Every structure is written in structure tokens, then in C-alpha cells.
Amino acid sequence: MDIYKxxxxxxxxxxxxALFVDLRPESDISRELSQLSGWALHKVNSLEExxxxxxxxxxxxxxxxxxxxxxxxxxxLSSFFQQHNQIAWIALIRPEYLRDIELRRALFENFxxxxxxxLGDNIDNLETILGHAYGIYHxxxxxxxxxxxxDEFQMVGxxxxxxxxxxxxxxxxxxxxxxxxxxxxxxGKELIxxxxxxxxxxxxxxxxxxxxxxxPETLIHSELFGYEKGAFTGAAQRRLGRIExxxxxxxxxxxxxxxxxxxxxxxxxxxxEGTIERLGNNTPMHxxxxxxxxxxxxxxxxxxxxxxxxxxxxxxxxxxxxxxxLRNRGEDKELLARFFFKKFASDHNGQLRGFTDEAIxxxxxxxxxxxxxxxxxxxxxxxxxxDNKLITPQDLNxxxxxxxxxxxxxxxxxxxxxxxxRVICVTLDRFNHNISRAAKxxxxxxxxxxxxxxxxxxxxxxxxxxxxxHT
Numbered sequence: 001m002d003i004y005k006x007x008x009x010x011x012x013x014x015x016x017x018a019l020f021v022d023l024r025p026e027s028d029i030s031r032e033l034s035q036l037s038g039w040a041l042h043k044v045n046s047l048e049e050x051x052x053x054x055x056x057x058x059x060x061x062x063x064x065x066x067x068x069x070x071x072x073x074x075x076x077l078s079s080f081f082q083q084h085n086q087i088a089w090i091a092l093i094r095p096e097y098l099r100d101i102e103l104r105r106a107l108f109e110n111f112x113x114x115x116x117x118x119l120g121d122n123i124d125n126l127e128t129i130l131g132h133a134y135g136i137y138h139x140x141x142x143x144x145x146x147x148x149x150x151d152e153f154q155m156v157g158x159x160x161x162x163x164x165x166x167x168x169x170x171x172x173x174x175x176x177x178x179x180x181x182x183x184x185x186x187x188g189k190e191l192i193x194x195x196x197x198x199x200x201x202x203x204x205x206x207x208x209x210x211x212x213x214x215x216p217e218t219l220i221h222s223e224l225f226g227y228e229k230g231a232f233t234g235a236a237q238r239r240l241g242r243i244e245x246x247x248x249x250x251x252x253x254x255x256x257x258x259x260x261x262x263x264x265x266x267x268x269x270x271x272x273e274g275t276i277e278r279l280g281n282n283t284p285m286h287x288x289x290x291x292x293x294x295x296x297x298x299x300x301x302x303x304x305x306x307x308x309x310x311x312x313x314x315x316x317x318x319x320x321x322x323x324x325x326l327r328n329r330g331e332d333k334e335l336l337a338r339f340f341f342k343k344f345a346s347d348h349n350g351q352l353r354g355f356t357d358e359a360i361x362x363x364x365x366x367x368x369x370x371x372x373x374x375x376x377x378x379x380x381x382x383x384x385x386x387d388n389k390l391i392t393p394q395d396l397n398x399x400x401x402x403x404x405x406x407x408x409x410x411x412x413x414x415x416x417x418x419x420x421x422r423v424i425c426v427t428l429d430r431f432n433h434n435i436s437r438a439a440k441x442x443x444x445x446x447x448x449x450x451x452x453x454x455x456x457x458x459x460x461x462x463x464x465x466x467x468x469x470h471t
Contacts, residue, residue, distance in 0.1 A: 183323030231280025
């Protein structure tokens with residue numbers, strides 16, 4: 001097996017590994033590929049050597065220089081790339097072979113992309129596609145530099161915002177100070193909390209999650225602090241609270257902003273003194289539990305309104321992590337969609353191959369009010385609803401209409417005004433410009449409708465409509 005590194009780049013960059021399967025070694029394709037920057041190509045000249053290399057090393061991308069001239073090996077080639085679909089294959093093929101429908105089907109089903117030979121000026125495009133494929137398949141395979149981290153708690157993202165979050169997680173994991181995670185619903189606050197726990201020295205001990213908004217006020221005290229036998233009617237035996245159950249580990253308090261003020265005082269005491277008292281027992285007990293809290297509300301505003309204790313707020317927010325909404329995470333939307341597609345693919349017998357270009361455009365332009373939770377639901381829906389090998393915008397229940405980059409940007413005020421004018425015009429047309437009936441349908445008075453028509457310069461003369469009717 002030959003291993004050769006590409007030419008030096010003017011600006012040093014990490015060298016990434018790729019498997020290069022060259023089934024036409026007599027060609028000069030190796031010379032062309034030497035122009036790639038930042039890649040170490042591990043060259044093999046047969047499918048048998050490729051099998052061996054894939055067993056010895058974990059590759060995320062592969063480049064295959066395919067010889068399609070011998071029909072007797074077509075099935076062998078297709079089977080090989082279908083079997084090794086855990087990496088992103090990019091085919092290099094002579095253009096005359098592309099007339100073969102069998103080859104086109106094999107490329108469609110088993111390859112991330114392909115390039116016609118000779119590469120010529122396309123070498124830069126190949127370099128870009130290799131980088132993109134490497135990033136996506138790296139994330140999809142849940143590979144982590146942190147040994148022993150549970151795959152379930154992996155975080156996905158390459159946007160500057162998420163790279164900053166990952167850096168913060170690494171830092172706060174090294175301490176025992178309380179952490180406050182803020183962000184909109186569905187952004188993955190519990191995932192971040194679990195990641196902090198799994199990367200901390202407490203990872204061998206329990207991670208206990210409590211949703212403060214889902215428990216009745218009458219139960220949450222006993223849930224958090226526990227109770228003794230006979231503490232109240234129905235307390236037939238001693239029960240440990242969630243705080244005590246998380247001893248030596250981490251306690252995750254989700255929706256902390258919904259915690260009752262009385263319980264906030266008890267929680268504050270625990271954070272200050274490290275002790276709790278079970279219901280029915282006045283003896284303080286020391287508990288070593290790290291608290292990680294999360295909320296989707298503005299706690300500063302809640303403090304101002306008297307709904308949250310200021311002293312508890314400062315105790316909890318020693319370390320802050322603010323999760324960005326999905327709409328602000330750039331290309332992470334596509335990465336996450338492909339990540340969850342790969343994660344759920346085993347449920348669909350391998351029939352689905354991915355997303356159409358229109359679906360990716362729709363994913364990138366959707367505002368995602370439900371954040372990552374909504375994206376997961378739509379991807380799962382698309383995988384169920386799809387009748388083809390590629391998921392469409394209709395399968396995802398997303399609009400395929402994408403705003404043109406050349407379209408002028410309007411303010412919200414301008415957009416509202418345009419929508420208002422359109423609704424008035426449609427309503428007037430429906431009621432044959434009968435002002436009373438149109439006003440009633442719009443839920444406004446006749447005077448208000450006249451004013452709105454004047455505002456938008458709508459009158460019967462200007463619009464070529466029959467005279468306005470009154471009742």
C-alpha cells in the first residue's frame with residue numbers, strides 16, 4: 001500500500017487521511033491528485049487491498065478511480081461500495097462510461113459525489129467536496145476524541161457558535177461549580193448538561209434529571225429532598241430525594257424558572273451549605289451533588305418581577321452557557337439533518353439514500369421555531385413518508401420555495417403592510433366591493449376599512465372596480 005502526502009499549502013493546515021482506490025494504476029491520476037492540499041492519500045490498487053486497509057484504519061472518505069470497462073466485475077464493484085457505505089465515496093470516472101445506466105445507478109446509490117476525468121480545473125472543487133464529506137461523515141459516525149463518552153451525548157455542529165459552546169463545555173466540566181444553561185425550548189439543554197456530566201470526574205456516578213415544571217408543587221419538595229417513613233399520610237417507607245440520589249454525581253434541574261419560591265429557599269440552602277433535610281427529619285445530611293440548571297425564560301426579568309430569588313440566581317449562574325437557536329447556526333442545519341438521517345436509517349431497511357437538493361435548501365431556509373427537536377421530528381417524518389430513495393421537501397412538510405438571494409430585503413413593517421393590502425383586496429373582490437360585508441368579514445368597522453383603503457391607495461376608480469356599494 002502506497003502512502004503519499006500532497007504538496008505543502010502556503011498556510012499550514014491539518015492533514016486528513018483518505019483512502020485512494022486506484023483501479024487503473026496505469027493512468028496519471030495520481031499526479032493530478034497530488035495537487036490536493038491538506039490530504040494524505042492511502043493508495044491501493046485492488047478491492048482486496050482496499051478491504052484490508054478499511055479493516056486496519058478508520059477512514060471517513062474514500063476516492064475511487066473506477067474502471068468500468070469490464071462488465072464481469074460490475075456486480076463486484078457495486079457490492080464492494082455498498083458494503084463499505086460507512087464512508088463517503090467520491091468516484092473518478094471517464095465521461096464515456098457515464099452513458100451506462102448501470103453505472104449511473106451505482107453512483108447514485110453508493111457514492112457521495114463523482115468527478116469526470118481528467119480533473120483539470122476541477123481539482124479545487126474536489127478538494128472542497130472532500131472536506132465537506134469528511135466533516136459530515138465524521139460527525140455522523142459519532143467519533144469522539146474523548147474516550148469512554150457515551151454516543152448518546154454527542155453534540156453536533158461546526159458553526160462558530162457551537163464550537164464556542166463545545167469549548168465552554170470542556171472548561172466547565174473540569175470544575176464542580178453550578179452551571180446555568182439558557183436557551184429556547186428544543187435547543188438541547190439537557191444534552192449539554194449530560195455532556196458536562198460525562199466529561200467530568202463525576203461521570204462514574206449518577207446523572208439525575210428533574211423537570212421542575214412537570215411536578216405538582218405538593219410533590220416536588222419530597223421529590224427533591226426525600227422523606228422519612230410516616231412523614232405524611234401514605235409515606236409507608238423512607239424515600240431518597242433526587243438530590244440525595246445524585247450524591248457524588250450531577251443533578252439536572254430543567255425549567256428551574258418554574259420552581260416554587262418556597263422551594264427556591266431550600267435549594268439555596270443546599271447550594272450554600274451542601275446539606276439537605278428529608279421531610280420528617282430535622283437532621284441535616286451532607287450531600288455532594290453538583291447542580292446543573294436550565295431554563296428557557298429570562299431569569300433576570302423573573303428576578304425583577306419577584307418570581308425568582310436574586311440570591312439563588314447568582315448561586316446558580318456561576319457558570320453560564322447560552323445555547324443559540326438552530327436558525328442562527330448556519331450550515332449546522334444540514335449537518336444535523338444528515339446526522340439524524342444516519343442515526344435513524346437502520347429503521348428503514350437501507351432503502352433511503354438521503355435528501356434531494358430541494359430538501360436541503362428547504363432545511364437551510366426554514367426558521368425552525370421548534371429548534372433541534374423540530375428538526376428531529378421532521379427528519380423522522382420525512383423518512384416515513386418518502387416513497388423514493390431521496391427525501392423531498394414535501395416529505396418533510398416544508399415549503400420548497402426559497403427566497404432569491406437577489407430579492408431586496410424588506411422590513412417587518414413593509415411585509416405587514418403588503419400582507420394587509422393583499423388581504424383587503426381579496427376580501428373586497430370576494431364581496432364585490434360591498435364595504436359593509438367586507439368590513440364584517442375582516443372584523444373591523446366600515447370607518448376603519450375606509451381608512452385602511454385610503455392608507456393603501458385602494459379605491460374603485462384606481463383599481464378599475466365597480467363603484468363601492470353600501471348597505
